[in-house]
Amino acid sequence: MRTFGSLLVRGLIVGLFAGLLAGTFAYVTGEPRIDASIAIEEAGAHAHTHAHEEDHHEDPLVSRDGQRAGLFLATSLYGVALGGLFAVAFTLLRRKLRTGNDAYAALGLAAAGFVGIVVVPFLKYPPNPPAVGDPDTITRRTVTYLLTLVIGLLAVWAGVALSRWAARYGDVARLAGGVAGLVGTVVAAYLILPGINEVPESFPATLLWQFRFASLGTQATLWLLIGFGYAVAVDRRPIRSKVAAA
Amino acid sequence: MAAPARSVAVPALSPKLLSVALLSVGLMLLLAYLVGFDQGAVSQSGMFLHELMHDGRHLLGVPCH
Numbered sequence: 001m002r003t004f005g006s007l008l009v010r011g012l013i014v015g016l017f018a019g020l021l022a023g024t025f026a027y028v029t030g031e032p033r034i035d036a037s038i039a040i041e042e043a044g045a046h047a048h049t050h051a052h053e054e055d056h057h058e059d060p061l062v063s064r065d066g067q068r069a070g071l072f073l074a075t076s077l078y079g080v081a082l083g084g085l086f087a088v089a090f091t092l093l094r095r096k097l098r099t100g101n102d103a104y105a106a107l108g109l110a111a112a113g114f115v116g117i118v119v120v121p122f123l124k125y126p127p128n129p130p131a132v133g134d135p136d137t138i139t140r141r142t143v144t145y146l147l148t149l150v151i152g153l154l155a156v157w158a159g160v161a162l163s164r165w166a167a168r169y170g171d172v173a174r175l176a177g178g179v180a181g182l183v184g185t186v187v188a189a190y191l192i193l194p195g196i197n198e199v200p201e202s203f204p205a206t207l208l209w210q211f212r213f214a215s216l217g218t219q220a221t222l223w224l225l226i227g228f229g230y231a232v233a234v235d236r237r238p239i240r241s242k243v244a245a246a
Numbered sequence: 247m248a249a250p251a252r253s254v255a256v257p258a259l260s261p262k263l264l265s266v267a268l269l270s271v272g273l274m275l276l277l278a279y280l281v282g283f284d285q286g287a288v289s290q291s292g293m294f295l296h297e298l299m300h301d302g303r304h305l306l307g308v309p310c311h
Contacts, residue, residue: 002255004263008270026305034301062297074281074302081277088267088274094256102255118307127307130300135311142283145309211304218305234255 010233015083018225023075029214041131103231110227120152155185282308
């Protein structure tokens with residue numbers, strides 16, 4: 001038995017490490033794409049304000065090098081937050097997960113979180129590099145994005161509930177029920193939610209998708225490491241009982 | 247052989263546990279908000295936090311300008 005404090009601290013530590021490594025992945029795969037996008041933005045702005053070049057140079061609040069370092073800060077803090085939320089979810093949902101093995105429970109919960117919080121929003125509103133979004137729609141985009149997070153988690157829950165209900169009709173029905181619950185909820189939500197297409201015609205498609213896969217990979221790294229890290233952290237028994245078991 | 251069943255390692259649900267868990271969720275959401283959604287309107291940092299974590303925000307899939 002572990003106390004809630006111990007479960008939470010494990011989540012925070014696992015989240016911190018997962019965030020740091022996700023930041024490394026993002027730095028290697030994402031930063032070159034962000035630099036390329038900003039270069040495109042600046043080339044466009046330069047052509048625009050060619051006449052008044054003297055007032056074009058304003059000092060940025062944070063330099064590009066600062067932002068590159070800030071990337072690690074962002075992914076680490078986000079990892080800590082997700083790790084903490086994961087630990088709370090594990091504590092509250094553990095008894096509902098039908099496995100006797102805490103490590104499997106952690107992995108299942110991480111898979112559910114990745115599908116609900118990352119994959120479902122990604123497919124409806126794939127992330128864009130800098131220089132693409134319209135600043136005027138940021139509030140609307142934030143609200144719809146948060147909606148897809150909630151809908152993603154609801155869809156996972158619907159999938160689990162339907163698969164458990166259908167289990168009485170056999171294994172095929174159980175699987176079909178899970179898929180139907182998940183996909184049905186997601187498709188219904190996608191049809192209702194507004195489409196947002198702000199990528200300029202001139203923006204290179206290859207760069208856009210390289211950025212999007214870097215973003216997906218960053219979040220996959222984060223969730224994979226939280227799942228496996230927490231599985232190890234929560235599974236670790238006192239050394240004495242390991243020796244006794246051996 | 248199937249993986250051996252182990253005892254469930256979480257404490258039983260109680261009002262105290264729920265309140266502490268809820269408080270933790272609030273703190274974690276505040277942290278996530280600072281990373282992902284702070285535009286300088288609520289915090290007193292202006293756009294500094296936003297700009298500092300700008301690259302991470304884009305790569306974590308959060309909407310941004």
